[in-house]
């Protein structure tokens with residue numbers, strides 16, 4: 001694993017954005033795996049800005065998001081479909097027809113997960129997977145104890161993950177209890193992974209990911225096995241590394 005430690009969160013975000021832009025410039029029809037969450041907001045801002053300035057075009061890119069909450073229709077304000085449209089898709093030249101997220105409002109989650117895996121395979125696989133990390137070491141919504149070989153499936157969200165994300169739903173009771181998420185095996189199939197982590201609250205999870213044993217107790221530790229994985233950290237997120 002390559003580890004890039006930047007002085008500030010702003011510099012870490014700029015570095016991660018450069019890596020994404022370099023990939024899309026090299027291969028304009030790249031297949032991108034996308035993440036959501038607070039850490040990604042400034043990164044998407046940078047990508048939108050670069051697109052507006054003509055420094056990169058996403059017109060030929062295909063995207064697959066990591067996850068979506070079960071039970072939420074794409075137009076629900078708390079859905080990741082809404083997040084992606086508002087924060088990234090609607091502000092770039094991306095072709096919405098090439099953007100994909102699992103459907104949280106599907107009637108049959110098991111077949112939706114199979115459909116999603118098949119669609120990723122039919123697109124030629126993911127060239128670059130963008131990742132954040134949960135305070136409990138999750139990637140996507142692969143919570144601790146997830147199988148390291150898992151594929152896209154339905155997962156129960158941990159209490160800490162529901163607490164961390166409840167803000168978007170007003171009260172924790174309104175927050176979904178399940179998500180459809182790419183599995184750890186799905187993520188490891190990507191040709192390149194970039195994980196962005198900023199802030200002190202991620203320091204313990206980052207240390208387990210990089211220096212801990214490869215274990216389902218810290219799902220992100222599976223990334224130690226990936227041959228082209230880069231962790232982009234700010235000084236706070238790196239502060240528990242030895």
Ligand code: F6R
Pocket residue numbers: 034035036037038039040066067131132133134138139140141
């Ligand atoms: C969401 C996702 C999650 C987040 C993680 C960190 O698509 O993949 O794994 O990356 O929960 O979220 P923030 O950045 O909000 O701390």
